[in-house]
Amino acid sequence: MTPTILIFVRRVGISCIVLLGVSMLIFAIARVIPGDPARIALGPSATAEQVAKLRAELRLDEPITTQYGHFLSELAQGDLGISLYTNRPVVVDIAQFLPATLELIFVAGAMMIVIGLPLGIASARWRGTWIDNAIRMIALLGVSAPSFVWAVILMLLFAYFLPLFPIAGRISDTFAIEQVTGFLFLDTLIAGNLAAFGNAAWHVILPAFALALSGIGQTARLTRANMVETYDKPYVEMARSYGVPDRRIANRYAFKPSLIPSLTIIGLDFAAMLGNAFLVEAVFAWPGLSRYGVSVILRKDLDAIVGTVLIISATFLIMNLIVDVLVTIINPRIRYSRTAS
Amino acid sequence: MIVPTLDIRDLRLGFRTYEAYVEVLHGISLNIAPGERVALVGESGSGKSVTARIVLGLLQLLRSARISGSVVFEGRDLDRLSARERQRLRGTRMTMVFQDPTSSLNPVYRIGTQFHEVLRRTEPRINEHAARERAAQMLLEVSIDDPDRVFESYPFQLSGGMNQRVMIAMALANEPALLIADEPGTALDVTVQAQTLKLMRELVEHHHTSVLFISHNLGVVREFADRVYVIYKGRIVEQGPCASVFERPGHAYTRALMAAVPRITGGGLPDIGDEPRDFSQPLVVHESGGYA
Amino acid sequence: MRRAFAILASNPLSLLGLILIGIILICAIFADFIAPFPEHRGAVVDFANFNQAPKWPHLMGTDLVGRDLFSRVIYAYRISLILGVVVLGIAVPVGVTVGLIAGYFGRYTEFALMRVTDVFLSIPPLVLAMSIMGVLEPTLINGMLAVTAMWWPWYARLVYNMTRGEKEEGYVLAAELIGASRLHVMFREVLPNCFPSIVTKMTLDLGFIILIASSLSFLGLGVQPPTPDLGSMVADGAKYLPDSWWLTIFPSLAILIAVFGFNLIGDALRELFGADQ
Numbered sequence: 001m002t003p004t005i006l007i008f009v010r011r012v013g014i015s016c017i018v019l020l021g022v023s024m025l026i027f028a029i030a031r032v033i034p035g036d037p038a039r040i041a042l043g044p045s046a047t048a049e050q051v052a053k054l055r056a057e058l059r060l061d062e063p064i065t066t067q068y069g070h071f072l073s074e075l076a077q078g079d080l081g082i083s084l085y086t087n088r089p090v091v092v093d094i095a096q097f098l099p100a101t102l103e104l105i106f107v108a109g110a111m112m113i114v115i116g117l118p119l120g121i122a123s124a125r126w127r128g129t130w131i132d133n134a135i136r137m138i139a140l141l142g143v144s145a146p147s148f149v150w151a152v153i154l155m156l157l158f159a160y161f162l163p164l165f166p167i168a169g170r171i172s173d174t175f176a177i178e179q180v181t182g183f184l185f186l187d188t189l190i191a192g193n194l195a196a197f198g199n200a201a202w203h204v205i206l207p208a209f210a211l212a213l214s215g216i217g218q219t220a221r222l223t224r225a226n227m228v229e230t231y232d233k234p235y236v237e238m239a240r241s242y243g244v245p246d247r248r249i250a251n252r253y254a255f256k257p258s259l260i261p262s263l264t265i266i267g268l269d270f271a272a273m274l275g276n277a278f279l280v281e282a283v284f285a286w287p288g289l290s291r292y293g294v295s296v297i298l299r300k301d302l303d304a305i306v307g308t309v310l311i312i313s314a315t316f317l318i319m320n321l322i323v324d325v326l327v328t329i330i331n332p333r334i335r336y337s338r339t340a341s
Numbered sequence: 342m343i344v345p346t347l348d349i350r351d352l353r354l355g356f357r358t359y360e361a362y363v364e365v366l367h368g369i370s371l372n373i374a375p376g377e378r379v380a381l382v383g384e385s386g387s388g389k390s391v392t393a394r395i396v397l398g399l400l401q402l403l404r405s406a407r408i409s410g411s412v413v414f415e416g417r418d419l420d421r422l423s424a425r426e427r428q429r430l431r432g433t434r435m436t437m438v439f440q441d442p443t444s445s446l447n448p449v450y451r452i453g454t455q456f457h458e459v460l461r462r463t464e465p466r467i468n469e470h471a472a473r474e475r476a477a478q479m480l481l482e483v484s485i486d487d488p489d490r491v492f493e494s495y496p497f498q499l500s501g502g503m504n505q506r507v508m509i510a511m512a513l514a515n516e517p518a519l520l521i522a523d524e525p526g527t528a529l530d531v532t533v534q535a536q537t538l539k540l541m542r543e544l545v546e547h548h549h550t551s552v553l554f555i556s557h558n559l560g561v562v563r564e565f566a567d568r569v570y571v572i573y574k575g576r577i578v579e580q581g582p583c584a585s586v587f588e589r590p591g592h593a594y595t596r597a598l599m600a601a602v603p604r605i606t607g608g609g610l611p612d613i614g615d616e617p618r619d620f621s622q623p624l625v626v627h628e629s630g631g632y633a
Numbered sequence: 634m635r636r637a638f639a640i641l642a643s644n645p646l647s648l649l650g651l652i653l654i655g656i657i658l659i660c661a662i663f664a665d666f667i668a669p670f671p672e673h674r675g676a677v678v679d680f681a682n683f684n685q686a687p688k689w690p691h692l693m694g695t696d697l698v699g700r701d702l703f704s705r706v707i708y709a710y711r712i713s714l715i716l717g718v719v720v721l722g723i724a725v726p727v728g729v730t731v732g733l734i735a736g737y738f739g740r741y742t743e744f745a746l747m748r749v750t751d752v753f754l755s756i757p758p759l760v761l762a763m764s765i766m767g768v769l770e771p772t773l774i775n776g777m778l779a780v781t782a783m784w785w786p787w788y789a790r791l792v793y794n795m796t797r798g799e800k801e802e803g804y805v806l807a808a809e810l811i812g813a814s815r816l817h818v819m820f821r822e823v824l825p826n827c828f829p830s831i832v833t834k835m836t837l838d839l840g841f842i843i844l845i846a847s848s849l850s851f852l853g854l855g856v857q858p859p860t861p862d863l864g865s866m867v868a869d870g871a872k873y874l875p876d877s878w879w880l881t882i883f884p885s886l887a888i889l890i891a892v893f894g895f896n897l898i899g900d901a902l903r904e905l906f907g908a909d910q
Contacts, residue, residue, distance in 0.1 A: 305768075
């Protein structure tokens with residue numbers, strides 16, 4: 001099992017380098033802002049002294065490399081600065097809004113896997129038939145619209161015309177749940193309030209599905225493509241010539257080798273969801289990172305922008321790490337290779 | 342009278358494409374007695390592999406394939422069986438050994454798991470432990486004396502020759518009546534190929550298994566088979582006992598094939614006439630004593 | 634080229650794609666003649682006809698200040714397509730060059746270039762464009778810049794992976810043996826072999842750029858009013874659901890149809906070239 005750990009350590013190392021790069025990139029982007037962030041934050045009525053004072057506090061007059069150095073040393077202490085928009089530490093803001101976004105993404109990710117993979121398998125197993133054509137069509141439609149379009153359409157159909165789901169929000173106002181982790185699914189369980197748990201689940205379905213649709217389409221398309229390729233491999237013919245039933249071949253012998261390339265793409269789709277969550281949250285008034293993110297961007301709230309992007313990228317890198325580990329686990333070729341490259 | 346293990350009569354196969362109907366087999370007849378080793382020899386594209394896949398009932402699953410003629414396996418006409426019944430025969434009464442052992446084993450499952458799957462074909466409820474024991478016996482028969490290590494391995498961790506032995510063991514584990522060997526071991530080194538073929542020959546003799554041996558290499562066929570059919574462009578052009586065909590090849594195509602067998606002694610490339618007209622001469626049958 | 638076109642036209646799905654994209658292209662190019670109310674692309678108000686459900690002569694209804702939605706959708710297509718073409722026009726050469734150099738030279742060059750690419754690829758696509766957009770003024774040109782910044786790394790990675798494969802091929806070794814320059818090998822030997830994949834990806838990407846650009850403007854980080862834009866039309870209309878459903882549904886479907894059309898063609902091309910992602 002040593003190679004697995006070696007690969008993992010290596011990947012963590014590379015991820016850290018990449019994350020450092022991300023911080024530089026985003027720091028650089030944030031500092032080329034035209035206009036004075038201090039002036040924007042204080043408003044037109046502020047005096048020149050007030051602006052100068054804030055500029056000094058924000059170290060805006062120092063060279064960018066010094067600023068970045070300060071940023072890094074603060075980051076090392078878990079400090080991402082103060083948001084000019086909320087006047088609170090960025091870390092606190094993110095800790096408040098991130099769980100709602102993550103909850104949405106996890107549910108959407110689960111939908112993507114639970115719906116997308118079987119669709120892809122079915123499509124490949126019955127390739128060339130009407131089942132295949134129907135699934136391919138649905139999958140292509142899924143990837144052909146941004147998630148806000150799906151959000152709007154789903155909302156119109158299943159919240160307004162057929163009022164099956166709530167129109168907006170994370171949970172009905174009637175429930176007062178104490179915030180412990182920020183994840184409603186956990187907090188409602190901690191409170192032992194099953195009705196609230198059900199209510200939260202009922203609220204998450206529509207936005208999560210809107211968010212998942214393009215991932216479902218992508219997963220189904222990729223799984224199909226990989227499996228069709230696998231179906232031409234000698235080992236599938238071997239399984240066939242030994243009379244292994246079609247169903248078992250599809251779900252086991254052709255599926256597992258095909259899953260390896262699919263997994264990598266599923267990881268990337270998770271990343272896309274981190275961005276697309278902004279769109280879905282806006283439609284369903286989901287109290288996640290989206291409104292905060294868009295607000296701080298529009299207000300040119302430097303520390304908050306850098307912090308938000310950094311946290312999102314870190315989340316993305318962690319998800320990719322998990323995918324890498326999963327790929328290693330199901331792909332014995334990597335697990336047992338001596339040259340862990 | 343003995344019921345032949347396999348009796349193919351006037352088998353025709355065609356494919357319907359968008360443009361036209363292409364016939365690949367033009368009525369071939371072939372039979373294999375119990376325990377007999379029969380070779381089907383021809384160049385690639387001559388129709389030998391599709392014949393094997395019809396016997397296994399795999400081509401019948403393709404909607405574009407049109408098959409006529411009869412394939413009778415152990416007295417049962419495959420055409421009268423349902424797809425389900427044909428599937429039940431695969432892996433139990435008939436099995437197959439493939440050209441490239443390493444790529445024919447699933448790369449993401451351990452050998453032990455794959456062997457278990459094969460054994461479940463005859464004994465669906467066999468548990469892991471019993472399967473291991475049976476499989477270990479089979480591996481001993483193919484001279485693998487550390488079965489546990491092999492079971493724990495993935496195909497890419499074993500050598501080609503090792504995988505080939507595993508495949509042979511799997512093919513014979515369920516005591517099939519017919520073993521189809523499609524260019525076995527062509528992907529292996531010549532010496533390894535020879536070794537495993539010798540092993541396979543001993544085993545089928547021991548188990549009294551009929552073999553349909555498909556090859557393009559007459560040299561290998563001579564070592565392995567009792568009787569040989571030469572196939573050229575979807576037609577059988579010569580058939581008879583191995584010894585007789587090799588001694589007195591009657592058909593121009595057979596002679597060309599024989600000239601093409603590589604010899605270690607050298608002597609340059611064989612001289613095969615560019616004139617394939619001779620190849621369309623009629624079927625040459627060598628009388629075999631008794632059984633036909 | 635003509636053969637490829639004939640093959641595309643013979644498959645019902647890719648034919649549908651060609652038709653959809655054909656119609657959209659014609660609408661975008663000849664918008665001034667096709668749009669029933671061309672002046673409605675700008676800041677026009679017609680309060681006599683505001684917020685009307687679809688009915689002649691307003692095929693898709695009118696918006697809150699009385700502008701014809703159909704006309705605005707057509708002009709929005711024009712802008713989206715221009716944006717897509719410009720983005721690809723910059724992102725593809727940049728990405729391809731980076732990928733070729735990294736793949737062909739290997740070693741430290743490869744490490745440096747591909748880590749930079751990784752940095753760009755590890756910020757979720759929309760988030761990167763959003764933060765660039767937030768920093769810059771929301772204009773069409775800046776929108777193009779933001780989308781380009783997030784797009785080139787994908788071509789770098791694609792071409793990098795292909796170059797690494799092609800580098801070992803016989804024809805490259807042969808060219809090196811007879812003393813061809815590195816530039817020659819990269820751009821004249823390796824690059825042409827990557828073309829099918831690049832062209833396929835470009836077709837698919839035209840759709841996805843429309844998708845991303847509309848997402849940006851949906852969040853208010855794109856083209857600003859009164860310029861017609863599909864994303865901001867959906868965002869504006871979503872406040873008036875479900876009563877004024879046409880305000881959101883038609884621009885939404887417009888995005889869906891365009892992206893779907895490009896995807897149909899892209900898929901067919903991929904099958905035609907046998908190119909993998």
